[in-house]
Amino acid sequence: xxxxxxxxxxxxxxxxxxxxxxxxxxxxxxxxxxxxxxxxxxxxxxxxxxxxxxxxxxxxxxxxxxxxxxxxxxxxxxxxxxxxxxxxxxxxxxxxxxxxxxxxxxxxxxxxxxxxxxxxxxxxxxxxx
Amino acid sequence: xxxxxxxxxxxxxxxxxxxxxxxxxxxxxxxxxxxxxxxxxxxxxxxxxxxxxxxxxxxxxxxxxxxxxxxxxxxxxxxxxxxxxxxxxxxxxxxxxxxxxxxxxxxxxxxxxxxxxxxxxxxxxxxxxxxxxxxxxxxxxxxxxxxxxxxxxxxxxxxxxxxxxxxxxxxxxxxxxxxxxxxxxxxxxxxxxxxxxxxxxxxxxxxxxxxxxxxxxxxxxxxxxxxxxxxxxxxxxxxxxxxxxxxxxxxxxxxxxxxxxxxxxxxxxxxxxxxxxxxxxxxxxxxxxxxxxxxxxxxxxxxxxxxxxxxxxxxxxxxxxxxxxxxxxxxxxxxxxxxxxxxxxxxxxxxxxxxxxxxxxxxxxxxxxxxxxxxxxxxxxxxxxxxxxxxxxxxxxxxxxxxxxxxxxxxxxxxxxxxxxxxxxxxxxxxxxxxxxxxxxxxxxxxxxxxxxxxxxxxxxxxxxxxxxxxxxxxxxxxxxxxxxxxxxxxxxxxxxxxxxxxxxxxxxxxxxxxxxxxxxxxxxxxxxxxxxxxxxxxxxxxxxx
Numbered sequence: 001x002x003x004x005x006x007x008x009x010x011x012x013x014x015x016x017x018x019x020x021x022x023x024x025x026x027x028x029x030x031x032x033x034x035x036x037x038x039x040x041x042x043x044x045x046x047x048x049x050x051x052x053x054x055x056x057x058x059x060x061x062x063x064x065x066x067x068x069x070x071x072x073x074x075x076x077x078x079x080x081x082x083x084x085x086x087x088x089x090x091x092x093x094x095x096x097x098x099x100x101x102x103x104x105x106x107x108x109x110x111x112x113x114x115x116x117x118x119x120x121x122x123x124x125x126x127x128x129x
Numbered sequence: 130x131x132x133x134x135x136x137x138x139x140x141x142x143x144x145x146x147x148x149x150x151x152x153x154x155x156x157x158x159x160x161x162x163x164x165x166x167x168x169x170x171x172x173x174x175x176x177x178x179x180x181x182x183x184x185x186x187x188x189x190x191x192x193x194x195x196x197x198x199x200x201x202x203x204x205x206x207x208x209x210x211x212x213x214x215x216x217x218x219x220x221x222x223x224x225x226x227x228x229x230x231x232x233x234x235x236x237x238x239x240x241x242x243x244x245x246x247x248x249x250x251x252x253x254x255x256x257x258x259x260x261x262x263x264x265x266x267x268x269x270x271x272x273x274x275x276x277x278x279x280x281x282x283x284x285x286x287x288x289x290x291x292x293x294x295x296x297x298x299x300x301x302x303x304x305x306x307x308x309x310x311x312x313x314x315x316x317x318x319x320x321x322x323x324x325x326x327x328x329x330x331x332x333x334x335x336x337x338x339x340x341x342x343x344x345x346x347x348x349x350x351x352x353x354x355x356x357x358x359x360x361x362x363x364x365x366x367x368x369x370x371x372x373x374x375x376x377x378x379x380x381x382x383x384x385x386x387x388x389x390x391x392x393x394x395x396x397x398x399x400x401x402x403x404x405x406x407x408x409x410x411x412x413x414x415x416x417x418x419x420x421x422x423x424x425x426x427x428x429x430x431x432x433x434x435x436x437x438x439x440x441x442x443x444x445x446x447x448x449x450x451x452x453x454x455x456x457x458x459x460x461x462x463x464x465x466x467x468x469x470x471x472x473x474x475x476x477x478x479x480x481x482x483x484x485x486x487x488x489x490x491x492x493x494x495x496x497x498x499x500x501x502x503x504x505x506x507x508x509x510x511x512x513x514x515x516x517x518x519x520x521x522x523x524x525x526x527x528x529x530x531x532x533x534x535x536x537x538x539x540x541x542x543x544x545x546x547x548x549x550x551x552x553x554x555x556x557x558x559x560x561x562x563x564x565x566x567x568x569x570x571x572x573x574x575x576x577x578x579x580x581x582x583x584x585x586x587x588x589x590x591x592x593x594x595x596x597x598x599x600x601x602x603x604x605x606x607x608x609x610x611x612x613x614x615x616x617x618x619x620x621x622x623x624x625x626x627x628x629x630x631x632x633x634x635x636x637x638x639x640x641x642x643x644x645x646x647x648x649x650x651x652x653x654x655x656x657x658x659x660x661x662x663x664x665x666x667x668x669x670x671x672x673x674x675x
Contacts, residue, residue: 018667020657032664040241048401051234055397058227058379059390066378071361072368076223076379083230084435090237091431098245098424110665 018113032105039097047090054079154300156482164486165317165493168336172321172329182523183670185326185530186253186505187415190670194422196335198429201413203334205232205404205430206341206437207495208290208488209557214438215471216464218445220454222367222376224383225445227393229438231400236434238405238569240427246576246663248414248423252670254502255411255568256510259575262655263583266515271590273510275567276408278594280503281544283409283560284496284537288314288545291492294465299485308546314489315542318496322504322534327416330497337494340487342437348484349440351475352447363443366450376449392625399629403561406568409502420666447471496541504533559601566593566632570640576663578644582651585644593636600628 023029058065058076065076183189192200210232217225251257256272291314292307301307321329356362368374375381383393404410414423448457448467451474460466472484508530513521521529570589574581600623601607607614609621662668 018658018661020661021654023661024657029661029664033660036664044238044241047234047237051230051401052394052397054230055227055394058223059383059393062378062380062384071359072364072377073361074377077226077377080226080230081439083234084439087234087237087431088435091240091428094241095424095428103421106665110667113661113665113667 018116023109023113028105028109032102032109035101035105039101040094043090043094047086050086051083054083153478153482156478157299157485160482160486164336164340164490168321168333168490171332171336172325175328175332176325182253182509182527182530184328185527186412186501186509187670188327188331190416190418192331192416192422194417194425195429196331197413197417197422197426199338199433200331200334200416201410201426201430202342202433202437203336203338203494204409204413204498205434206338206491207287208294208491209286209465210437211341211345211441211491212290212294212465212468212488214441215444215448216457216467218442219448219452219457219467220464221382222373222446222449223379224381226442227379227383227397228400229441231397232404233431233435233438235401235404236427236431238402239410240424240431242576243405243411243572244414244423244427245420247411247572248417248420249666249669250576250659250663251415253412253415253509254506255408255572256506256514259571259586260514261575261659262651263575263581263586264651267587268583268590269510269514271587272568272571273506275563275590275594276506276510277503278598279406279408279560279564279568280499280506280537281540282563283407283557284499284503284541285544285548286557286560287492287496287499288541289548290465291489292545294485294488294492311545312542314493314496315538315545318493318500319535319538321493321497322500322538323531327501330494330501331416333490333494333497337487337490338433341491342433342440344484344487345437345440345444348447348472348475348480349443352443352451352471355451360443363446363450367446370450370453371455373454388624391630392627395625395627395630398633399562399565399627402569402629402633403565406564406572407560408506408564408568409498411568411572412502412505413498415670418671420669444468444471451475500534500537500541503537504530507533559598562597562601562627562629562632563594565629566597566636567591568593570633570637574640574644575659579656579660580644581640582644582647583649584647585640585642588643589636589640592639593632596635597628597632600625600632604628 057079062076065074065079067075069075069078181189214225214229217228219225247258250261254272255276256269259272260268288311292311299310301310321333325332352363353360356366364377368376383389414426417423417426445467448471452467452470457464457467457470460470469481469484469488473481508526512529513519513526517525567590570593571586574585574589603621603623604626605613605621605624606626607621608616609619610616613621
């Protein structure tokens, strides 16, 4: 286990020598950041809106939700089950996105940083193949 | 974990009903003891490699995503989740189902926004992340206080739930008998955590999650088989048994007035935003070696939790169809007895005994998970980082953590005995609302908003904590109605029973305004470091190799 540095409990010895502000400004990092945010934020807003819409419908439009669809199964039940479907769906979509788009970028950056940490850290902008 | 109607005083029901015990207490106890024995062996074996703080708090960060996912499900699906949701659906039909949806959808917040950056930037506790780029002392103290507050109310609810369950499952109706059981549950929990640390606790969670989900799956298939695998027929039978067509439609519980409608929206908000702010859930993300494993564990957790809630839909309507609301309400343990009664109806004493053991295991595992979170938060955030200013050696910190477990254990035993027959929903809703108000805004701001400051964090955390607790104290949960904790008094100025609709936006606003009005600027390099680390995982704590 890495010993805890006395002053900064979050500090890690592996990151000494990395110029984080420069990394943050770098093209590679900005690309990773916008890839992450442009996927995650809209999706988070979408599922919250869809969930709240469902809650509001259930409580303010009970007649609509009580519409029978198949046998004893009504629209409310189907919309509720659809919440499960979308949650599973969003999970699958995020995982596949993260594996395809986020991980390669993040791994390249991390390996780059770890190999340069301790040395001069301003050559991280070289893109890895 | 679920805010479902109170466990009404079981002793009263016991006296009234002829069937004071269901199933065979001897079978229930022996299955329960077998579980305790097996898990103790596992815990003792796991403890052989618990040496360092990373071992004790984070299980050496050596759990796989799959194992951790099972453990998260074990942590999340508490006794109230199992017994409470089945009971709520059995009695309130469709409105009970709304709970499951909130608790389930909430996991997307954790998956999309929190799990991976948290694993990349933190070490042991929630405060590690929150104080990363802000001033250590005030933020750590605030985060630790809100962690202790959430876990305390959660613990009380679990302990009180344990007492209530006993009346039904083991046939112990007297207050003294139930108190004794709470003491036993508390002591076993202390032993688990002291001996096994996070590793032992995680194994207890894993075993419990497997038992719980497979037990519920078996019952689901059983019920569906009884109705020719036609879910519509289960619904039809539920309506027929209770002679109440409204149970398939929304509004049975929450549709009665404009206030109750708002109350439901408030509850829905607290549920969906509370889960990702629960400290014991957040801490689980540190037990895996990498952010990718953290992601995998959330996917496993979502799969299991989703399946579980789908099963409880069948169980709930099945209980309504096969047993009926009146018999459930009349049984000892009231609404919470629906699941065990259903097990008895289906498989007699043996299945009932198994389900009883699973219910106990559930409480034990959740309580152990909560205790380890609270002890880590106190030892790591308050003792080491604030009192000792980071100079304590890991041995000292570990000793403090273990002492904290004993203290928390004793407090929760005392609290559980005091809270017997109390409104469990009150305690659990408070824990969720506090988590959503005090923790979530600060977590999101510190991960995603560059201009967030110490002042914003401190205002948001204390503000969220105080507003949510004060609103609950002045709500109908506390006084002013027959089901209140203090039914004889009436100081319920706030009409809703859940504070979320006010306290959550207020806390977001406080964090925003506090940051804008900050005069002491934060270190911009820390912000850069946190953002780079959160997305790339550079410098993240590695697994401990043994």
